[in-house]
Amino acid sequence: MSRIERLTWATAALLLLIPMWYLAADRATFIERPDDVLRALPHFLSQSETWTNIGITSLRVVIGLALGIVAGVIAAFVMSRSKFLGHVLTYYVIAALRTPSAIAAILGLAIFKGSEAGYVLVVAFITFPYMAIGMRDGLNSADRELDEMAQIYHLNLAAQVRNIWAPFVAPYIFSALRNAHALSWKVIVVAEIFGAARSGFGARFEHAWEYMIMIEVHLWLLVFMAIVLIAESGESRLELKA
Template identity: 35%
Template sequence: MTTDARTQGGWSRSKVLLRALPVVSVLVMVLLWTVVYRFTVFLPSPSEVTSAAIEIVSDPATYGPVLSSLVRLVIGIGVGMIAALLLCLAGMRSSFVQAMVRTYVRIAIVVPSLLLALLGLVILGTTTWSAVLIVAVLVFPFAAVPMQDGLRSLEGAHLEAAHVYRFGRARTIRHVVLPHMAPYVFSAIRNSHALGWKVLIVAEIFAVRSGIGHEFQRAFDLFDIARVAVWLIVFLAIIAVIEYGVLEIVERRVFRWRPGKHREQLVAAG
């Protein structure tokens, strides 16, 4: 057997092991759960949670709250991301805008996001759009940080070449700035996705009468811990599908023409 063949075989086994690790982790967690629940009063058994899961998943009314939360999340993150990108681009031309964004980012990152979410609900009221706006406002600083890093790393030679070829501002942004910023934008999306869910669930628990957060609140009010566990599993499953079934696939397609450089930039952006 040649060295290359051995290397390929080793890589194949490593890939299989890496893919099996999540499954093994879940099985270990279920095993621990089965053991621990016998020594507690309130923790439901895996069989109770399974029965509740079948009941919830088979009920068509379940998917309304899920859809409501997804719509709020997409709008909130979208508004926050667009605002971060536009203000960071404006900061390239205006030192005042740059200083304003930097100051807000520093303050917003230090203060706990969940505390700001509760404060926002008190100020804006308990409506659907207040939850969306809070997600957008709190996502903004975490999206702006990688975007600012990307703009700082933009090479002056590229901008100078665009100026020599008389691209103009719009064409420079489209053909030079945005392609360079793409890895940093994806990094911002990943950061915003995780934070956006946390903020949205808190807003739905305390203010909005629909969505996944509201279902958590209903289950807690009824002290139905099995139902809480099912909604937690649904919540984690949605995050995993978006992270690995949507973002990762889109990312691969967008950067399939420069895989090596993209990986390096993603490491730098993260």
């Protein structure tokens, strides 16, 4: 599918939501009309507080996701190289994969008492198993002749990773990264709400919902959807290039 076709289908999908939104607004008291929300959007985006809270949540996602990627890559290499450690780590990876996001958020915030480390580590904990499994599958499917080639040319570990393994497992990495990134945004909002954060996307959303400021609730939802869709579009392009 070409870029123009994807853009056309995406636009059509968004336009179909508008009549459904109007219909829902007429039938529910807690749903605002699209025109009211869109009129408030310019002022909402012009406020520095809006971008400050978006930046705080984004930073938590970036740091947590980076930690999850590093932990997942290390775990994948260990699982693919050592049979004994592979069996041991697999249990931890599966346990992390099966842990509900809400439970992980509550436990992480309780252990770290709502500190910044708690938000970051919750994201890392939830995203790391997706990276570990994706990388492990890529490494396990690799041709063992690649190892022999590295030995013939006497490549050190850094050269092997850069010139042999990274190009081979890149599609697996991007596939796992898409799942991990989408999940990281969901879990950070849950963590910010459960952790009673004073700043960030989840904190402002919870404040607006608690005081029934429904226009602001809708605005934060629109911002959240826009961020996720933009990130998804960028990751799709990178994956196609890989």
